[in-house]
Amino acid sequence: MLHYAVVFLVIALIAAVFGFGGIAASAVGIAKILFVVFLVLAVVSFLFGRNRRL
Template sequence: MLHYAVVFFIIAIIAAVFGFGGIAAGAAGIAKILFIIFLVLAVVSLIANVVKK
């Protein structure tokens, strides 16, 4: 999941450099959502691992 967030972030940067503002904004939004999902899943996994022990 983090990999996809980084990929969309790189796409957003490249699109912004070439002047595609709409595509850059969309890719940045997707990257932000994927990163938040990654963080939530990481925290849930950490809590589940602590409770399991």
């Protein structure tokens, strides 16, 4: 998931350099959403993994 967020961020940077504002804004939005989903899943995984060992 984090990989996809980084990929969309790179796409947004490349699109911004070439002047495609709409595409860059869309890619940044997708990257932000994927990063937040990654963080939520990582925290949930950490908490449930920690409880399983106890």
